[in-house]
Amino acid sequence: MKVLVVGVSSAIAKLLVEQLLSAGHSIEGIDRRGWDKAPIEVHTLDIRKRAAEDVFRKFHPDAVVHMGTVTSLVMPGEERYRINLGGTRAVFDHCRDHGVAHCIFVGRHTYYGAASDSPLFHTEDEPPMALSSFPELADLVAADLYAGGALWRFPELSTTVLRLCYSLGPSGHGTLGTFLRGARIPTLLGFDPLFQFMHERDAAAAIMRALERRVRGVFNVTGPEPIPLSIIIRETGRSALPLPEFVYAMALGRFGLPKLPDGALSHIKYPVVADGSAFKRATDFTARFDATQAMSDYRAAFPPAHATPS
Amino acid sequence: MATPGDDDDIKARIARLEIPFGRYGVDAYGASRTHLKWMFRTFGLLYRHYFSVKVFGIERVPARGRAVLVGNHSGGVALDAAMVIAACFFEKDPPRLAQGMIEKFIVQIPFAALWAGRTGQFTGLPEHAVRLLEDDRLLLVFPEGARGTAKLFPARNSLVDFGTGFVRLALKTRSPIIPFGFLGGGEAMPTVANAYTLGKMLGVPYIPITPYGLPLPLPAMMQVRFGEPLVFDGDGTEEDEVIAGYVAEVKRSIARLIAEGQAPQPSLLNAGERRGSVRP
16 A cells, blocks of 8 residues: 655654554655655655645546644744644545545544533533633644545545544653653642553554544554553653642743643643543554553653753 | 540541542542541541430441432532531441532532532442442432522421433433431521522632621531432333332432421431431
8 A cells, every 4th residue: 555644753653654564555744744764665745735636637646645734832823823723624635636536634632622611521522612721732733624524525435534642752852751750750749640642653553543444533542551641651760749739830931841822721720631442442453562661661751850940 | 445436446447438549548549548537537527426426227338339319409509418428427337438429609609619529429420320330339419509509497308309310320221219318408508598609709609698797607406317218110211200200209208307307306316317426
């Protein structure tokens, strides 16, 4: 199978490429960031530019995996909006125009948002209710919904929307890996939400499984059962620095903390936990790594002694 | 050897809870063995020593499998919930963890949020209720909601309007409803007024005002009376009138149990009676 991976320079995409290559597939990638010493041909360009369509025209992929959305809240909102929505639209348009059989959009379980009145174990049919408290996530939610719309807009294209929970592993990439990078992890005093994550290798394996099974629809992708943030901090060898919420909000953008919108704090205050059973039923996917292994691999790659102050 | 209510007894009971705790002592919903231990230490002291809690009909609570405990609120704060949870833990064998459907404001308060989640008490959402029941857990519901805890002392043993969602959930999940009447909460926390403005400032619906000012409970006698399980026909999609009829039946059962508790007691040693602080 010929697979085009958009956003191929991300950590999980690289693991996916490794798994696709070992399964004997033919792969090409697109990413604005490039990939030094890539084992495949990588086109260093923006998916929204005309040259990207040429890749579709020449490579003629059977399947496309779109992992090119930007999650970093540090990037200005308008730019993120253009990349996430414009990029997703371009991917689906090119898939339609060039006879791609299967397109996978890789989104996040944070789609559901974190709020005091949102349930544990979100199912795929739930709307993104917590957007009002964290409007900065709107572009990712819109991209997810746009991708889901391809299920009826382009019936000839098999579309899969995956909402992946956080990933953790030796690359240290991703929202959770970045959050845990320091030696002392600032948390909200009096809150200890459940966090749901899977080993980054399992995240790649889940995407691979969706490709192999060519499942249509929207699916949450989860691994082991969620565990409280305090346990993740402890097991990765970090220590928690509990701060009252108003102090935390004031400290954002100072003392080495990233400048984040206030709504971001809801994600370390309330749990975002998704129900991944539909994906498991549809694909027989089972995570190979448990939470302990994911945390221990992260800890080995980023030992507490070398952790940089966050 | 463990004596009832001591640390070893609590540990042994937690070990016998039919809840799949994972490697870190936490279940899929976040309930933690460690936090449960601390909760039951505290509840045990209140249950056995501070209040004198008498429990009737505990055998009507199923030993295992799904069920919905439905009762009245009694007292200005949810001491009733705490004592029902304690009764199901200390009096059942194997012990059961009653999991309350709590008000949303509780999970917005630092530490209350943490302790609620770690002890298996979740926001009262239909999604939580269905999931827990389908996992064969024991759900604890107060259909009067915050209106129930706001009752003033003279109305302590009355019932205010019931929500109806619990009946639909029970029907949908084919769970029996175990009604219970709770008495004594009003005596423990004799509310003479509710300070709604002060409550709003503190992020809670109201603060109960007692004759002695502070919303602290007195060491009153309490009773929990479990009634016969109620199982209704249907799948939860019935018309409102049908559901209202079932709700009225549950409400009548609870009113009857409260009336039984108010009647003069011929003996404290009736069959089926268990006492928290003084055991027969």
